[in-house]
Amino acid sequence: MVDPRLLPLDPHKLPPPSEWFAPDAERHLLDKPGFCPSCGASFDLGIVTEYWLADDRIFFSWCGSCSWTGNVIHVERAIIFEQEH
Template identity: 50%
Template sequence: MTAPVDRRFSADAAAHRRDAPRFCPQCAGGLGIATEFWEADERRFYCSCTGCGWTGEITPTGTVATGHEPEH
């Protein structure tokens, strides 16, 4: 007998699967782990690459990247 699925977290799980980083920003290899956590209202992923050994945080910026250049 299996336990019933708790549907309260299904939207969060779907968002994690959709948004979790898949590739290392250093070597472009596949990430071994991407653990999601929240800091205030910012969503972050702590990631580790099995290829090059890189570890660090990745913060999603949304659908549009925010640059550092001032408006022209």
């Protein structure tokens, strides 16, 4: 469990630590995307809900500024190739 003082402010109160889903609620608060990938506006005026598909954590998101709707997938680690300059 993360020190509650390190968690960002959220209008929804976290469940009591004794609840079975408390660690998931805490991770959601820490990892959910904060800004729209289309226009860059804060998701404070949008909706971000999370679901799981196998090992993937998927944040289904709607932007209240530009109405973009889509999935943002949390990735723990990625291996990418960069072209030489």
